[in-house]
Amino acid sequence: MKSIKLLLLFSLVLIIGSCKKENEPTPVTPEAGDTVQLTVILPDTLKEDNMLMGNPSDAIMDISFPDNYLMIKDQFTLSYNNTNGTPNWVSWHLSTSWKGNEPRCDCFTADNSLPGSFYHTTYSNYTNTGFDRGHMCPSNDRDKTAADNAATFLMTNIIPQAPHLNQITWSALENYCQTLLYQGNELYIISGGRGSGGSGNLGGTTTTIANGHVNVPSDCWKVIIVVPVGSNDVSRVNSSTRVICVDMPNTQTVNAQTWGYYRISVDSLESLTGYNFISAVPDSIQTLVESFVDTGPTQ
Numbered sequence: 001m002k003s004i005k006l007l008l009l010f011s012l013v014l015i016i017g018s019c020k021k022e023n024e025p026t027p028v029t030p031e032a033g034d035t036v037q038l039t040v041i042l043p044d045t046l047k048e049d050n051m052l053m054g055n056p057s058d059a060i061m062d063i064s065f066p067d068n069y070l071m072i073k074d075q076f077t078l079s080y081n082n083t084n085g086t087p088n089w090v091s092w093h094l095s096t097s098w099k100g101n102e103p104r105c106d107c108f109t110a111d112n113s114l115p116g117s118f119y120h121t122t123y124s125n126y127t128n129t130g131f132d133r134g135h136m137c138p139s140n141d142r143d144k145t146a147a148d149n150a151a152t153f154l155m156t157n158i159i160p161q162a163p164h165l166n167q168i169t170w171s172a173l174e175n176y177c178q179t180l181l182y183q184g185n186e187l188y189i190i191s192g193g194r195g196s197g198g199s200g201n202l203g204g205t206t207t208t209i210a211n212g213h214v215n216v217p218s219d220c221w222k223v224i225i226v227v228p229v230g231s232n233d234v235s236r237v238n239s240s241t242r243v244i245c246v247d248m249p250n251t252q253t254v255n256a257q258t259w260g261y262y263r264i265s266v267d268s269l270e271s272l273t274g275y276n277f278i279s280a281v282p283d284s285i286q287t288l289v290e291s292f293v294d295t296g297p298t299q
Contacts, residue, residue: 048093051077053188054279063115075151076137084215085121086159089192090136100144111156121155125210130200134161136191138174159193160216168255188225193217198250221247237281239288260298266290
């Protein structure tokens with residue numbers, strides 16, 4: 001009798017589940033003027049807000065601002081520039097909670113979450129151009145799950161980089177960030193490109209690829225805020241917090257120097273880009289940490 005009851009109960013669950021699926025409400029597409037509440041649920045409390053330290057360009061999720069369009073993903077946040085076909089900047093948090101053993105997917109994909117009226121950069125836009133598909137948020141910073149890793153291969157996270165920049169100097173700094181991570185820190189990182197006109201492995205200076213749809217930056221920059229593992233991270237940024245800021249030329253000769261050679265102050269980078277970095281911390285702290293050029297270890 002017990003087995004019969006269990007069988008009947010199992011059948012009832014299947015029937016109810018089937019009915020629920022058939023009667024699920026039809027998704028509603030937001031219209032202009034609607035307010036949309038976005039909820040991002042992260043499974044680990046140490047996966048902090050990827051834009052916790054501030055919105056450098058005051059990007060907004062409004063198609064009326066196509067060259068400063070805010071995109072919020074679980075893995076990173078970015079400002080997209082439709083004219084350039086690249087991100088203005090990408091911001092992400094790095095802690096050991098993001099780390100795992102998921103292999104690099106190498107699955108570069110157009111970002112279909114962009115508005116339909118925007119230019120959707122594709123994998124083939126970079127083919128035979130002399131430039132690498134350079135990650136802003138690195139694959140190695142998001143290898144907890146396959147979904148996390150695949151997100152870093154969305155073309156909205158990619159900028160044309162000279163191969164020697166992407167594979168040598170830029171990569172060395174990415175590796176150093178991993179070193180800092182395993183020394184008991186968590187990092188808040190913002191990176192992007194500026195200007196126009198880089199030099200790839202075909203020689204000369206190239207301002208655009210993809211028939212003018214994708215800008216080739218003259219320089220690539222990165223800001224790294226380093227804090228010991230803990231909570232309430234914004235409140236723990238103080239005058240002694242290590243902030244690493246670099247601005248590297250997008251050329252094949254960049255590797256003549258190590259990445260540490262290209263360190264500048266955040267104040268200098270703000271002058272070059274027009275952005276406001278680390279804006280979430282009090283002005284008095286910003287003034288202190290942004291005025292200095294980092295002189296700490298580089299490996």
